[in-house]
Amino acid sequence: MSLTLTQFFPWQLQPLFFEGGIFAFVLVAVFLGQWGCHYRYKKFRQWFQRALLWACVAALVAVGVDYAYQKNMGHLKDNTLNLVQAQSQRRHNQQADRDKTSRQKIAQMVMRQAQKGLEKQGFVAIPSRYILLPIYNDAYTNQGLDAGADYANRSGVDPLGQQKPVMGQGNYGLAGHNFNDGKTGFSALQESNNRNAPYLKNGRLKGSFWLTGKSVILANATGLYEYEITGQTTVDKTDVNVLNPTDQPSLTIISCLFPSTQYRIVTHAVFKKHETWQAAPQKLIRLFNLRVQNTNAHVNWWNPGVEEGANGDAGGTKK
Template identity: 30%
Template sequence: MKRRIIVWLAIIAMLITSVLLINYKTVERWLIGSYQPKITATTTKQAERKPANYNYDVAKQPTWTDILKARQHANQVATVGVIAIPSINLYLPIGKGVSNTVLALAVGTMRSDQVMGDGNYALAGHNMDDGRTLFSPLYSKGQAGQMVYLTNFRKVYAYQFVSRETIAPTEVSVVANTTDPVITLITCDYTGSHRIFLRGKLVKTYTYAKTPDKIKTALTHTYNQ
C-alpha cells in the first residue's frame, strides 16, 4: 500500500511538471503578474535611498524558475516609481537598478544618479515576446508620438516619444546623462541580439495632487495586465 502511494505521488509530480513545462509562458505571466507592490510617495522616497546593482552585463533573460525565485525575493526590489504608456497597455513598477530580481518583476533604472524629470531617465526591461508582459508591449507596439508617464507619487512627469531605433548591445552611450530632460527605454528584440531603444522628451510636469484623473488612473493601473 505504501509503495503504491509513493508511485502515485511520483506520477502526479511528473504530470504537474509536464503541465508547467508545456505552459511555461502562462506560468511566467502569472508569476510576474502576481507582483503588485503597494507604491506610495513614502515608499518611493525610502527606496531612493537604498543601494542597487547597476551591472547590466550580468542581467539575463529569465526563465520561469528564475521568475519564481525572484518572486520569492520580491521584498528586495526597491520600487522608486511607476511607468505607464496607456496607448500600448503598459503599466509597470520601476525598480532601482538592474539586478536579475528587479528585471524579472519590473523595469529597472540604469544609472545610480537618475532623477525623474531631470536629464536622461533610462530604464531597461525584458521583452518576454508575448506582447503583454514587462517591456513586451514596448517592443511590439512602442513608437514615436506616444505619451509616457512616470511618477514617484510626489510628482508626475509626462514624456512623448520622438524616436525608435534598433541598436547594438554595445551602444551604451544612449544611457549617458543629458542636459535636456528625456526618457530612454531599452529592451531586447525577439532574437536577443539587438536592442530596441525609444527616446522621449519631457513635455509637462505635474504635482501628484494636480495630475489629471485620467493620468492618475493609468499610474495606479494593475501591473502587467
C-alpha cells in the same frame, strides 16, 4: 490554493495540451451526438469512426491556428492582443473612474516597497501599449529585472553607474525584459511580435516611428512626469552610449529585440511636464490606481511572482 497550467507543464508544451483537449472534446461530443440521434441502432463502430474523423479535423485546424498565432502570420498575434488588451483596458478605466481611492493613497501604493533587497523608484505607465510596471533600482541583475522595470545608469561616460538618475532631469534610463508575448514587461514596445523587422533588415540596424507622439508617464512620491516618444532605434546589446547625458531632460527605455536577442530596442522620449499628485488630471491619476489596474511584470515560465496591481496584491490592499 489554485494552481495554473504553467505550474504543472512547461510553457512550450501547453499548446499540445490545448490541442489535445480540443481533440478529446470533439471526439466525445460527436460520438454522443451520434448516439443521441441513433440510440436505437447499435452502430457504435460507425459512430466512433465519424467522431474520430471530426476530432482529427478539429485538432489539425487548432494546430494550424496555433502555429499561425505563435509565428504571428499576417500579424494575427499582434491584432488579437491589441483587441483583447484594448477591451481589458477600457474595463479597468471604467472601474478606476468609479473607484473612490484617494490620490494620496494611490501615491502611497505607487511608492510601496514591495520587493525585498530593491529600492522602489516609482512606476511607469505607457497607456497606448497597456504597460504598467514598477520601477526599481537595479537593471543589472536578474533580481531587479525580474521585479519589473529598473533605472539603468551605466553609460559611456559613467560606466559604473555612480550617478543616480532623477525623473524629469537629464537622461533617465529604464530597462526591462521583452518576453516576446506582446504584453509582459516591455514586450509591447516591439512593433511586431516575434519579428525582427523593422528594427533589423538585411543585417542592418534600423529604427521605427510607430510610437512617435505617444505618452510615457513616470510616477514617484513627488508626482507625475509626462514624456512624449520621439522614435525608436536599434543598437547592439553592448552599446551603453544611449544612456549618456542629454542636454534636455529625456527618457531612454531599453529592451531586447526578438528573435535577434543580441540587439536592443531603444525607445526615446522627451520630457514635457511635471504635475503633483494633487494637480494632475484624473485621467493620469487613474493609470496608477493599483486597486483596479493590472500590472504586467511577471510571467509564470520565467519570473513568477505577485503582481503589484489588481491582478496581484492590489498595491498592498489585498491580504
